[in-house]
Amino acid sequence: MHAIKNVVSKSIVLNKDVMIKQLDSSHTEALFSLTEANRSYLKKWLPWVDLCISQSDTLDFITIANEALCNNSRLVFGIFFKEKIAGMISFNTIDLSNGTAEIGYWIGEAFQGLGLVTLACAKLVDIGFKQLGLQDIAIKCATHNTKSQNIPMRLGFKKGEHVLKNENVHGMYMDLIEYTIQRDQYL
Numbered sequence: 001m002h003a004i005k006n007v008v009s010k011s012i013v014l015n016k017d018v019m020i021k022q023l024d025s026s027h028t029e030a031l032f033s034l035t036e037a038n039r040s041y042l043k044k045w046l047p048w049v050d051l052c053i054s055q056s057d058t059l060d061f062i063t064i065a066n067e068a069l070c071n072n073s074r075l076v077f078g079i080f081f082k083e084k085i086a087g088m089i090s091f092n093t094i095d096l097s098n099g100t101a102e103i104g105y106w107i108g109e110a111f112q113g114l115g116l117v118t119l120a121c122a123k124l125v126d127i128g129f130k131q132l133g134l135q136d137i138a139i140k141c142a143t144h145n146t147k148s149q150n151i152p153m154r155l156g157f158k159k160g161e162h163v164l165k166n167e168n169v170h171g172m173y174m175d176l177i178e179y180t181i182q183r184d185q186y187l
Contacts, residue, residue, distance in 0.1 A: 004072050004094070007131050012077075014119050020077035020089065022069070023062045027078055030085045032058040034108050041109045045145055065090070072096055075127075079107065079120045086111035089120040091128065099135030099183075101128055105151070118151050125155060125186065135183045143175040152179035156186070 011021045023031065032055045035042070043049045052058060068074030076090040087107035094101045103124055105117050121139075128134040139157060141148040153159070157179035 028059045038108045102138045139179045140176045157181045
């Protein structure tokens with residue numbers, strides 16, 4: 001089993017305006033500012049927003065993400081548009097021994113509708129199957145978050161299991177839909 005950090009580039013150009021980069025401490029201030037500017041927008045769907053209240057919290061997230069990368073259990077990228085951080089995409093979980101992973105993402109409200117998440121997600125799927133040898137990739141979306149659901153559907157994921165009351169977002173339990181794509185459907 002290869003170390004993920006040795007087979008995946010730290011920075012990947014997706015087109016002339018878009019790239020994804022693995023995060024380090026130099027991204028702390030910009031990522032926190034993006035979170036802060038989009039707090040009320042993100043809070044509707046993401047449980048961690050109220051826990052990220054300072055740059056120190058953002059730095060802790062980046063540090064934990066990089067430790068998880070060293071353990072082959074997570075791979076986190078910032079999505080950059082015209083050299084400005086616009087959002088995040090990651091394999092929130094990776095299980096190399098079983099060939100599975102789950103993708104998560106978010107984008108700042110001002111960057112919505114530009115196709116950034118779809119482009120970044122397509123690249124993550126490509127990395128998962130071609131570089132990490134995954135067999136199955138999943139994305140879970142809240143049943144009422146149609147913008148998020150459109151991304152896996154555009155990329156050929158199959159709509160699967162409807163999971164009732166699966167995610168606690170600020171004391172309200174949300175139903176999720178799981179989308180999956182298998183290696184043989186992709187390659």
